[in-house]
Amino acid sequence: MSNKLSARKQEIIKITEQLIEAVNNGDFEAYAKICDPGLTSFEPEGLGNLVEGMDFHRFYFDNLLSKNSKPIHTTILNPHVHMIGDDAACIAYIRLTQFVDLQGHPRSSQSEETRVYESEEEAERSRGGILDKIRGSSEEREVQADVDAGGGAERSLKRFLGSSLSSCALLSHRRSHD
Template sequence: MVERKYYSEADATHCIQQILESVNHCHQMSMVHQDLKPENLLLASKSKGAVMKLADFGLATEVQGDQQVWFCFAGTSGYLSPEVLHKDPSGKPVDMWACGVILYILLVGCPPFWEENQHRLHQQIKAGAYDFPSPEWDMVTPKAKDLINKMLTVNPAKRITASEALKHPWIWQHSTVASMMHRQETIDCFKKFNARRKLKGPILTTMVVTRNFSVAKSLLKKPDGVKESTESSNTTIEDEDVKARKQEITKVTEQLIEAINNGDFEAYRKVCDPGLTAFEPEALGKLVEGMDFHQFYFENALPQSNKPIHTIILNPHVHLVGDDAACTACIRLTQYMDGSGLPKTM
């Protein structure tokens, strides 16, 4: 697209319409893509009006109707929706949020949310903190901004759907609504965005195994007088309760790792028991009590590294030990930039 001599708002409508048609088809087939971004959009040729293809279904998940699934951190940082960052159960609206980010880029060549620090980036997204700054947005039509606002709605229940977006006036009546004026500044920004994306891409992609989210049946209140009639029913409730507890433990473990990645001691402290005790190597085998030892590392060791480090857990296994204890086993996937500036994974 950066090689084109002419690019207008109307060209952006042609692109996003094809993306929305693809997403709408996926959603009708009960499939959520989960990783919509420019890298996963392919043009069939370099000619004007070329067909656009949606690629890379490696994180795609089957979701029936309005079913909610615990996606966790599946996707790429700048395109993750607020509900995914909050680690709430999510569904098809996550794709529509990513479409809003893509449309923003298609119009001005830069993303709505951009921060070098991942923690600040995530805070921006959670708050839906974006705007339409001057002068790059001055010549973009109000209808285009309206569609972006409907896509980048923080509340997923109020976010526009793919089928609704296809009926939006900016898409449906693009020949009369969208501006035909050439946007050279957008193409210039595309070039800068591509260069930055190619550098950041390897370390900004965060993937986690998708897990189904289920509510423990034992937490649901039953009407008075209603009792479980069979032994098998009790077993099912017990199994669902155990499953929910294991998912919660996995979620807390991920929150712990995220707090360490972000150097956020306050978030770390909330997850840990204030009476924590441990045999730290530096203490030469003596028992260390409380959080002061850990706070020292957050204040002195972690801030010294300004390079982003992303750690996620894969294939988590949780073994419950009594009512208030558990042990976990998982694969830790860590991505970082080494001393020479090359992306590394271990």
């Protein structure tokens, strides 16, 4: 693997770590800087539904994460980064989260997560400067999820639309095991 490719993959891992750190700290501002305003996700809290936009996530930041005074520590295990051209990437990993429960006991939870990122520069180029007009319109990204019998999921990103600062989480899949 070339040094440039290796550096790009490390950058994706670092951005993912920053995103998780923002979640752990209840820092919606930092989270919003990394994520596209029109991000899509499958989350356990979404009860199997495709969730679009930041409002769903903001609810948890406002009502749970920002009020959590107990320490949370997350470890990313076995990250696999797949570059999609020069300006997009997909990362799949195991997220091991350590926390203190309501009774004061240390606990751990595990989830499998997949995220897709696209650079802002490429998003701007590919849209011919109409980025702000596309955001929030009905012309959002399309995502197809094929769930296998074992409950795992493969995500197929049909197209990219939208972006944020240096990259954006267009798709987040999380399946938890407590």
